[in-house]
Structure formats: structure tokens, C-alpha cells
Amino acid sequence: MSGSSSDSGRPINRYAATSVRAAAKRNSGMASVETISINRGMGLVSAQETVPKRSTRPTVIRSNRRVMVYHPSSSFYETILAESQAVDKALGSLTKSDYFSMLFSPSASDYGGAMSWLKKLALVTAFVLVPTTLAQPWGELVIYSGRSEPLIVPVIQLFQQQTGIRVTLQSGAATALANLILQEQPNPRADLFIANDAGTLEFLKLKDALQPYISEQIRKIPEQFRARDGSWLGVSGRSRVIMYNTKLLRPEELPKSVFELGDPRWKGKIAMATTRNESVIAWMTALRLVKGDAFTKEYLLKLKANGIVTLNGHTDVRKAVGRGEFALGLVNHYYYHLELRDGSPVGVIYPDQGPTDTGVLVNVAGAALIKNAKHVREAQRFLDFLAAPEAQKLFAELNFEYPLLPGVPTAPGVRALETIKRMPIRLDELGKELEKTLKLLDEVGLG
Numbered sequence: 028m029s030g031s032s033s034d035s036g037r038p039i040n041r042y043a044a045t046s047v048r049a050a051a052k053r054n055s056g057m058a059s060v061e062t063i064s065i066n067r068g069m070g071l072v073s074a075q076e077t078v079p080k081r082s083t084r085p086t087v088i089r090s091n092r093r094v095m096v097y098h099p100s101s102s103f104y105e106t107i108l109a110e111s112q113a114v115d116k117a118l119g120s121l122t123k124s125d126y127f128s129m130l131f132s133p134s135a136s137d138y139g140g141a142m143s144w145l146k147k148l149a150l151v152t153a154f155v156l157v158p159t160t161l162a163q164p165w166g167e168l169v170i171y172s173g174r175s176e177p178l179i180v181p182v183i184q185l186f187q188q189q190t191g192i193r194v195t196l197q198s199g200a201a202t203a204l205a206n207l208i209l210q211e212q213p214n215p216r217a218d219l220f221i222a223n224d225a226g227t228l229e230f231l232k233l234k235d236a237l238q239p240y241i242s243e244q245i246r247k248i249p250e251q252f253r254a255r256d257g258s259w260l261g262v263s264g265r266s267r268v269i270m271y272n273t274k275l276l277r278p279e280e281l282p283k284s285v286f287e288l289g290d291p292r293w294k295g296k297i298a299m300a301t302t303r304n305e306s307v308i309a310w311m312t313a314l315r316l317v318k319g320d321a322f323t324k325e326y327l328l329k330l331k332a333n334g335i336v337t338l339n340g341h342t343d344v345r346k347a348v349g350r351g352e353f354a355l356g357l358v359n360h361y362y363y364h365l366e367l368r369d370g371s372p373v374g375v376i377y378p379d380q381g382p383t384d385t386g387v388l389v390n391v392a393g394a395a396l397i398k399n400a401k402h403v404r405e406a407q408r409f410l411d412f413l414a415a416p417e418a419q420k421l422f423a424e425l426n427f428e429y430p431l432l433p434g435v436p437t438a439p440g441v442r443a444l445e446t447i448k449r450m451p452i453r454l455d456e457l458g459k460e461l462e463k464t465l466k467l468l469d470e471v472g473l474g
Contacts, residue, residue: 167193168405171208172221173201173305174392175342178426179221185421186412192405201227201305208236208397218400219409221262224309224390228259229458231395238396238403244411252391252431254455261391261454262413263422264429265359266447267310268387269376270345270366275354285378288355289329297335298344299357302468306341306359306390312457312464313388313450320467327471337474349373359390364427364441377447386448391431 172179176198183194197204201222208220208231220237222228231237232254241257252261269288271281282288288297300307314323336353338344341362348356349371356362363375379385394413396406412418419430423437429444430437437443 166402166405167195168219168402168409169195169217170197170219170221171204171217172196172198173204173223173227174221181425182413182418182421185417186409190408192408202303205231209234212236213399215397215399217397218402218406219394220397221392221394223305223392224457225259225261225393225454226309226312226457226461227305228393228395229254229455230461232258233458236398238398238400240396240407240410242407242411244414247433248414248431249433251453259393259395260410260414261393261431262418263392263426264389264431264444265361265392266377266387266389268358268360268363269378270348270356270358270363271374271376272348272351272354273372273374275351281376283378284384286326289326289333291333293333293355295334296354297333297357298338298347298353299335300341300344301337301339302473304340308461308464309390309457310388311468312460313452315460315464315467316452316456317385317450324467324471327473331471331473361427377442380448384448386450389444389447389449391454
């Protein structure tokens with residue numbers, strides 16, 4: 028894929044995705060009018076729009092259902108599929124960096140009923156591509172990712188730098204992207220899927236939407252963290268914990284079990300992510316497998332009666348606990364470490380660690396090659412990269428996640444995985460139970 032710049036005439040033949048999350052802002056002070064055309068393999072797009080005179084700030088240019096971002100200082104154009112009102116809502120101020128990505132949430136209403144799945148997407152990100160001096164790439168790689176961008180973008184950047192393979196990333200809700208993968212078969216747009224949990228990957232495996240791949244490097248990841256048939260690979264681990272605000276609770280007041288949270292003394296003091304969140308669904312599925320459907324339903328009803336508050340995501344939970352809005356929050360362990368790094372007065376509880384207790388769910392973020400992918404070699408190389416030491420170190424050092432490759436240490440301050448009592452389940456059991464868990468959640472009516 029190639030592009031060209033209208034203000035410098037300099038061809039752009041090589042690209043790399045950036046990771047800085049900023050948005051372009053249209054403001055006053057725009058004077059001249061310029062016609063911009065670009066062909067990015069999706070048909071010729073052209074538009075007329077005011078652009079700032081002598082400005083180094085990016086300009087957002089709309090044409091039909093596309094958005095072009097013009098960046099004078101880097102001399103490139105990029106098109107983004109979007110709906111105008113959603114883009115307007117997402118626009119914010121720029122950072123000082125020349126590298127940025129456009130964030131938006133597309134609306135299904137502009138696309139018709141056939142694309143109603145878009146309503147479920149929490150975020151779609153199209154990377155802005157900038158010139159780089161990388162060696163001639165193998166090809167390209169299209170990734171659908173259900174992970175929060177800060178948790179995966181640094182790894183993608185490193186992969187691009189080392190291989191020259193250009194990556195196009197679409198981020199969104201993992202369940203919506205999984206449904207999209209099923210809808211797109213047998214001609215998928217994406218080559219590889221990254222999910223928040225093993226359950227979503229196993230669900231796609233059961234729907235025959237994944238293509239097994241096992242290599243010498245992947246075999247180094249312990250079997251309990253990957254599919255037995257090679258259909259998906261766990262790349263980093265996380266445990267379900269309780270974080271708390273140290274200004275609101277003394278050590279002697281802390282609960283030792285998640286099952287204590289139905290006690291009236293915690294009424295209105297607990298927050299958790301929405302039950303549409305993949306990590307939450309996986310946790311509740313694990314509860315069903317270990318404690319049974321009847322016990323799990325009764326427990327969830329107790330949490331509901333106790334006024335547990337469901338927020339949009341785990342970041343919202345950790346920040347709310349950090350601010351003291353809630354005494355307790357149910358999160359993955361690394362959210363506690365992220366909030367602690369931000370300087371908030373928070374602590375962490377690894378619950379249910381006694382001799383007769385259930386232990387905590389240790390789940391994985393994982394990746395899989397999509398069946399009928401167009402760029403199989405590139406996807407396989409990325410999977411090998413995710414299982415290699417450099418990527419595993421990034422997951423540990425930047426995100427406070429558990430590296431799954433033996434010999435790679437956890438980040439300082441993170442409890443070692445081998446010291447945690449875990450729920451006695453196999454992760455590849457979660458997918459086949461997913462629909463039953465969703466039905467139970469509908470019955471309970473927990474948000």
C-alpha cells in the first residue's frame with residue numbers, strides 16, 4: 028500500500044502505527060480551501076474543506092462516511108470510516124506530539140439494520156500511519172482487538188519495528204468483534220483476534236471460526252494457558268481481586284472472600300464493571316463451574332440487593348475506588364497496580380485463599396488466527412512474537428500483567444502467579460458455558 032503527500036510531493040511507501048491517544052480538533056482560524064484526494068485501496072475519496080493556514084495541527088476532513096485526517100508536519104493523509112456526529116462527539120484537544128490516533132464510536136443508525144452490531148462496539152480505533160525507515164515489510168496484518176489500547180498498542184509497535192509488518196488495528200468490545208468475525212466468515216477482513224479472556228476465544232473455536240497454529244515458541248507457554256488443539260494462545264494473565272480504598276477501610280475490616288460481599292455491611296460500598304464485560308462474564312462462568320448454578324444465582328441476587336454499582340469498565344471502577352467513591356471494587360489485579368501508580372490510596376485483597384476456599388480465577392488475554400485469514404504468515408509470526416520474551420516482558424513491565432512464558436519475571440510489587448491459589452478449572456471450559464452464563468445474568472438482572 029502506498030500514498031503520497033500533496034504539500035511535499037514526497038512519496039510515502041512505508042508505514043508504522045503510532046500509539047499516542049489524541050484526537051484532532053477542528054477550530055476557528057481556518058481560512059484556505061483545499062481539495063484532498065486519496066486512494067487507500069478502498070476507492071478514491073475526495074473532499075473540500077477549510078484547512079488552517081500555516082498550521083502544523085491536524086485537520087479533520089469529512090467526505091460521505093469517511094474522515095480524513097490531514098497532518099501537515101508529517102505530510103500524510105489517512106482515511107477513517109466513521110459517522111460524523113460520533114466523530115464530533117469524540118473530538119478533543121491535541122497533544123504536542125506529531126503522532127496521534129483518531130478515536131470514535133460509530134453509530135449503527137447511519138449504516139442500516141444490517142450493521143446493527145456496531146451499536147455494541149465500545150470503541151473503534153483506526154491508527155494514523157506515519158512515515159518510517161523500516162525495512163521492506165512482509166505484508167500487512169489486520170487485527171481485531173477487544174483489549175484496552177494501552178494494554179496492547181506498545182506490543183504492536185514493537186512488532187512493527189522488528190518485522191516491518193504493517194498492522195491495522197480495530198479495537199472494540201470483544202463480544203461484538205467476535206460476532207463480527209462470525210458474520211464475516213468465510214471471507215474475514217481480520218487475520219487475528221485478541222480477546223480479554225479465554226472464554227470468548229473458546230466460543231469462537233466452538234463456532235469453527237479459528238484456525239489452529241502451534242509452533243516451537245508457542246509450546247513454551249504452559250498448556251493450562253492455551254487451547255489444547257492450538258486454536259488460541261494465552262499471552263498474559265490476570266487474577267480477579269478486590270481493591271479497596273485505604274482511607275475508608277482499616278486492615279482488620281477487610282473481607283477475605285468475595286462471598287462476604289453480600290453482607291449488609293457492604294451495602295452501597297462496592298463497584299464492579301458491567302456484566303457485559305468479558306472478564307466479569309468469565310468470572311461468573313467460573314463461579315458457576317465451581318459452585319453451581321443455584322449458588323451463583325443466589326450470590327448475584329445478594330450482590331444486587333446489596334446495591335452493588337456497575338460501571339462502564341474496570342478503569343472506571345479503579346478510579347472510583349481511588350477517589351473514595353466506593354470502599355471496594357472488583358477488578359483484575361493490574362487495575363489495582365495502575366491506580367496505585369497514579370498515587371491513589373488503594374490496597375488489594377486476593378480473596379478466598381484459605382485451605383478450603385475456592386481460590387481466584389486466573390484468566391488470560393489471548394490471541395487467535397482467524398479461519399480463512401488472508402495474511403496467515405504475518406498472523407503466525409505475530410503469535411510467535413506474543414509468546415516470545417520481549418513481548419512477555421512488555422506485558423509484565425508496562426501493564427502489571429502476569430507473563431505466561433516461564434522465566435519472565437512479574438513486575439516489582441506484583442504477587443507472583445505461583446503463590447496464588449487458583450480456581451480448579453481449565454480455561455478452555457469457559458467458552459462452552461458462555462451462553463448459559465449470559466442467560467443467568469439476564470435472569471438476575473444485574474447491570
